[in-house]
Amino acid sequence: HEMGHALHALLSRAPSHHFGGLRVAQDFVEAPSTLMERFVSHPAALALWATHLHSGRAITPRAAYAIARAASAGGFGRAIRLQLDAANAMLDLHLHSASPPPSATETTAILASLRARHTLLPLATEGAAPHASFVHLAPYGAAYYAYLFALSITTRVWRDAGFAGDALSGDAGRAWVELVLRHGGARHPRQLLQSFLGSSKGQA
Secondary structure (H helix, E strand, O other): OHHHHHHHHHHOOOOOHHHOOOOOOOOOOOHHHHHHHHHHOOHHHHHHHOEOOOOOOEOOHHHHHHHHHHHHHHHOOHHHHHHHHHHHHHHHHHHOOOOOOOOHHHHHHHHHHHHHHHOOOOOOOOOOOHHHHOOOHHHHOOOOHHHHHHHHHHHHHHHHOOOOOOOOOHHHHHHHHHHOHHHOOOOOHHHHHHHHHHHHHHHO
């Protein structure tokens, strides 16, 4: 994930430093990093870097596909994870728009209400405060929703640009850099994605 942020910064060629790299619309900032996560367990990508800890031998195709299958099994429970992330995003929006700010006790009640209405996992213990470990709550300031938005964006990019069938596609990779990453925040994300996905369809 963080490597995706790093590549976004390194490959940006925006005309102004203030629009370079990660200085993009908040709606889009997590998209390149979320896309990068999809490559980690892909067999073709694993073959490029995965080696045995002691022998240094490259991963075998059989082991690479076993890892890919295990990663795909991570989809189990994904809907619940999405529900919890959505509840956290709504909590984030609520706390950063409330005036005056709610007290510590009130924040727990707000989260309990959101979890009860929008998830299958209501707060199990009265007085529990799981949001105390919600590390993105302060620095993101009403923008945690960007992670959920990025999942939607990258699902379409992975599928429609051809990465799903050929994760190491040079054409798709170069187009992602030239039409998306290099512009940083100098162009609106909608324009970048329309240009990239249109280009990918043309190649297909």
